[in-house]
Amino acid sequence: MQPLSARRLTRLRVDADAPDPRAVARAAAVLRRGGLVALPTETVYGLGANAEDADAVRRIFAAKGRPADNPLIVHLAAAEQLPRVCPMITSLARSLAERFWPGPLTIVLDAAPDLPAVTTGGLTTVAVRVPDHPVARAVIEAAGVPVAAPSANRSGRPSPTTADHVAADLSEHLDVLLDAGPTGLGLESTVVDARGTEPRIYREGAVTREDLGVSAVLVTPDAPSPGTRYRHYAPACPIEIVAPAELEERARVLAGQGMRAGAVAPARTPIDGALSIISFADVDELARGLYGAFRDAEDAHVDVLLCSAVPETGVGRAIMDRLRRAAAVQAME
Numbered sequence: 001m002q003p004l005s006a007r008r009l010t011r012l013r014v015d016a017d018a019p020d021p022r023a024v025a026r027a028a029a030v031l032r033r034g035g036l037v038a039l040p041t042e043t044v045y046g047l048g049a050n051a052e053d054a055d056a057v058r059r060i061f062a063a064k065g066r067p068a069d070n071p072l073i074v075h076l077a078a079a080e081q082l083p084r085v086c087p088m089i090t091s092l093a094r095s096l097a098e099r100f101w102p103g104p105l106t107i108v109l110d111a112a113p114d115l116p117a118v119t120t121g122g123l124t125t126v127a128v129r130v131p132d133h134p135v136a137r138a139v140i141e142a143a144g145v146p147v148a149a150p151s152a153n154r155s156g157r158p159s160p161t162t163a164d165h166v167a168a169d170l171s172e173h174l175d176v177l178l179d180a181g182p183t184g185l186g187l188e189s190t191v192v193d194a195r196g197t198e199p200r201i202y203r204e205g206a207v208t209r210e211d212l213g214v215s216a217v218l219v220t221p222d223a224p225s226p227g228t229r230y231r232h233y234a235p236a237c238p239i240e241i242v243a244p245a246e247l248e249e250r251a252r253v254l255a256g257q258g259m260r261a262g263a264v265a266p267a268r269t270p271i272d273g274a275l276s277i278i279s280f281a282d283v284d285e286l287a288r289g290l291y292g293a294f295r296d297a298e299d300a301h302v303d304v305l306l307c308s309a310v311p312e313t314g315v316g317r318a319i320m321d322r323l324r325r326a327a328a329v330q331a332m333e
């Protein structure tokens with residue numbers, strides 16, 4: 001490893017579907033040496049390090065400013081590697097992996113005892129997934145090690161859905177940034193505990209409750225899933241969740257008070273008096289654009305960001321969860 005002071009970020013543009021093998025090999029070599037690689041997944045960009053190298057994983061926590069007891073997701077190239085990090089694979093885990101991997105489902109199981117405690121946040125369990133992105137899988141496969149990767153944002157910032165978002169937050173900490181363009185889903189994976197016989201959802205995400213089946217039990221995630229305890233995105237501008245039919249009126253009231261409002265609103269709903277940050281045709285488009293909208297609203301220096309509420313079904317649940325967290329942070333301050 002080079003000393004930190006000698007580090008310079010190498011940013012490589014790669015084809016999302018057919019990444020250049022030289023770029024993949026370079027990123028994999030950096031991972032094997034204990035360096036940090038930001039890489040695209042189908043959900044958001046991840047900040048990757050060798051999950052079995054405690055020093056490398058410590059660099060992730062330092063780069064993000066992340067509390068040490070908030071564990072990381074370990075990414076594998078294929079489900080066959082699961083025994084390397086989880087000694088006991090339940091039949092529930094096996095069937096979830098068969099149905100949803102590669103894909104945006106993170107499965108919590110008992111952790112192999114030799115996984116560094118820094119990776120698991122000191123828990124006896126570990127969260128694992130096989131991402132559905134050719135770049136992520138190629139890099140993990142070439143590295144030949146499980147890759148710990150939280151979202152590649154500074155703690156308290158929105159998850160990054162473009163390489164520019166990653167660079168804005170972390171450029172001085174990275175060895176390699178693989179830029180494969182915007183991520184496809186835009187919201188993080190769903191985290192489920194699969195140690196029992198029914199999946200328990202710790203974090204709503206891109207795999208919906210409907211996908212998992214009605215039996216999926218939602219737990220109050222605080223105790224078992226440390227990440228949900230921490231401050232989430234703390235926006236520079238207040239966020240208000242507004243029913244779509246009331247957006248127009250709310251924007252008018254704010255304008256009357258001399259406030260500049262931004263709007264995240266359904267398409268074909270022009271809102272007089274608010275700056276359109278994004279307009280979305282459906283919830284999938286909103287999921288893809290939401291985190292970028294948070295960053296754009298800050299850059300545009302709006303006083304308030306009005307966000308249209310969406311029905312709480314399918315991916316709408318994860319969207320409303322993230323909106324509430326973003327809105328609640330300032331309500332507490």
Ligand code: TXA
Nearest residue numbers: 043045046071125126127150151188189224225226227
């Ligand atoms: O889509 C994603 O999941 C992205 C991409 C990069 O894969 N990753 C991601 O990682 O969102 P991160 O670190 O930002 O969120 C991981 C979440 C946190 O809420 C963490 O507390 C939870 O997963 N988690 C990790 N290990 C856990 C465990 N053993 N038990 C319960 N929750 C766990």
Ligand code: MG
Nearest residue numbers: 150151152159
């Ligand atoms: Mg995160």
